[in-house]
Amino acid sequence: MDQLNPRAPNSSPLTPLGFLERAATVYGDRPSVVYNTTTYTWSETHRRCLQLASSIVSYGIKRSHVVSVVAPNIPAIYELHFAVPMAGAVLNTINTRLDARTVAVLLRHGESKLVFVDYQSSSLVLEAISLFPHNSPRPILVLIADDESKTPSSLASGFYSTYETMVQKGDTEFNWIRPKSEWDPIVLNYTSGTTASPKGVVHSHRGMFIVALDALLVWSVPEQPVFLWTLPMFHANGWTYTWGMAAIGGTNVCLRRFDAAVIYAAIHRHGVTHLCGAPVVLNMLSNSPDNRPLKNQVHILTAGAPPPAAVLLRTESLGFTVTHGLGMTETGGLVVSCVWKPQWNRLPATERARLKARQGVRTAGMTEVDVVDPETGLSVKRDGLTLGEIVLRGGCIMLGYLKDPEATSKSMRENGWFYTGDVGVMHPDGYLEIKDRSKDVIISGGENLSSVEVESTLYSHPAINEAAVVARPDEYWGETPCAFVSLRPELKKKPTEKEIIEYCRDKLPHYMVPKTVVFKEELPKTSTGKIKKFVLREMAKAMSWPMASRL
Incomplete structure (x- = not known):
């Protein structure tokens, strides 16, 4: 068998462009x-x-x-x-x-x-x-x-x-x-700009071919779906569903701009079966007065930020089926998904939402996913508690950052892992869960606390529409959690800062309770729906330092 080497007939470069030719025929x-x-x-x-x-x-x-x-x-x-x-x-x-x-x-x-x-x-x-x-x-x-x-x-x-x-x-x-080679570049995507200066991510024809088919498989997308474009195509090429829809003959319903009313109208008019969006889209749909009973099952794929369990629960109560996963500009699309197990359907709704809020397991197209100690590179305990950095390896990882070999080498290490910068835990059942971006972890009195966990608790408050938690400098603790929240517009009585803090105190460990709550009409967001935490961090830093708080 050693003499059986790759030859021209079996070595055509992989590319998602061929999906279009086939679609025109089929x-x-x-x-x-x-x-x-x-x-x-x-x-x-x-x-x-x-x-x-x-x-x-x-x-x-x-x-x-x-x-x-x-x-x-x-x-x-x-x-x-x-x-x-x-x-x-x-x-x-x-x-x-x-x-x-x-x-x-x-x-x-x-x-x-x-x-x-x-x-x-x-x-x-x-x-x-x-x-x-x-x-x-x-x-x-x-x-x-x-x-x-x-x-x-x-x-x-x-x-x-x-x-x-x-x-x-x-x-x-x-x-x-x-392409002469499947490693030829096909796209140049700049990171969203939520962290410092945007970097130019270059992907190959091979990588986009793999992730486009993988994205269809992990979401179990059937032939000829009706796909509503609520996810910007300029964001990681619409998580590769731009090419993926051609592979299965889907109908692409395009929207120049949208809100909840427009989305619901399009769903009913076109018989939409699938749409993607950041958790902010789920929050928009679940809080909208325009929601109506769905005529057919509508699947939503959400990623980009950890969705609060309360938002998932509200969205699915309207009849949507939500799939949650993890992807990055550097991976081209979804690489981790919360693959659902039938026995979980027997659990209470709140427990189902908590499980679905986890990012999950690697997709079929990924080689390996792990959570490791960033210092030693060793896997952390699978206890759902020990924090580490999420690392990946697989065919859809980027070629590198354009004109930035230093950043490329820093993220793509010689040990064979791509370091995501996401902090997470691995649960005993092998499902991982993001706890924060490494830069968003708050260190208060020597304790590492997850802003995502605090945000999830805030989202469960019936008066809160949006929430984000960042570090606020503190003379005594070093940093304390500072919560920025927007309230639901239909409220007749608005909660006070003290009431929200007390609500969190009943549900969170003492050190994780926000020491400050700032009310905003709307939280700043990127065009892809991510809350601009870097803006909120600067606002928190600009606040006068509180007196040494020993609450």
Whole structure:
């Protein structure tokens, strides 16, 4: 058998781009993208992506050139997930809520050659380009108009063409550029910016192929689902469901913007079966006065932050089926999932919610997941109590951080693990649970306490809508828990700081009880729904230091 080596027929590079070709054949007459009054079929989406890819190449874009897009969840950004890499280029999706300075930094760092810009972000991108140094090369700008019939006859200054013009002028018979190696880069994703400066995460065709299929398997997504895009496609490529929906002929229902009322309306109008979102989306749906009985089962996949058990309980009481997992920009998508066991259905609702709040076990596509002592690298006890850092290894881990070998080496160690920076525990049944980001652990009087546990207790308070807990400097304890909360708008009587502290004291160990509660109308969030704890930490630091508290 030693003479049986890889050969050309069995060594074609793995890439998720092939999903689109197959979809055009198998699901050609089925709806692929739905947006307002526009509907495309899979054969039409395949043709449009080929045309767009050929036009991108005609602009001088070559292998490994970076092509960026600044757009919300509209058909164009979905199509660009195929068209850009089909042109041999690397797709870079940029958060639409960033400021011009940050957009300028990302475009220059990634050396973008071509930028597709939604018309609502045109002024943002033009301002970002104006911040480039005088002698710095400028990318070609292409305008995405929501309605091409309303596009001015003459383009705004700075734009070379429109998106639809590029599609219509493209070659329907274009022979798309396949990767030479499955390790070729396919996307450049910048981290959300919740921690210091965003880093450029580069993923390969191989990694995205693995995680896209793995994401379908772990969520048990059947053929031809109706997928509602409540998760931004610019966030880790929509956890790879951009490509995944092509693999199974799903219908992508696109939303430019949404709130709870819009989500419920879309669910009932289109017969939505699946949607993704951070816990803030669950909180929005469960607290909305617009909720109505669901006509069909709707599955929600949540990740991005540990969801409080109380929020999970409220969401599932409305008829949603929630799956919870762990993923990062650096992993491309979900790598840990709380795989449900049938016997857990016999448990009380509160216990089911507590179990589901755990991140779970590795997905089938991951090689290994563990919780280790960050100093020794040894596995921590499986007691659900001993804290350690969550580490991963598997085929979907990033190639590395663009132009940052030091950060790449720090996270991807020679011992074969990728260090996530998440602090967690391993339970006796082999399920892991995130307790905090390493930077969010609060050390009070020498005790390490989990802000996530305190937040989960706060979310169970009937008056609290959102909660986040950060460290506040303290002369005596070093740090104490400081809770920022928003209250439900329909309340007639609002609780006091003392009442919330007393509520926590009845449910938490003494040292974990918040010493300060700050009421806010709304907590600051990133565009992906994560609460901006770095902003809250600065607010807590800016507060005057309390007198030595010995409560």
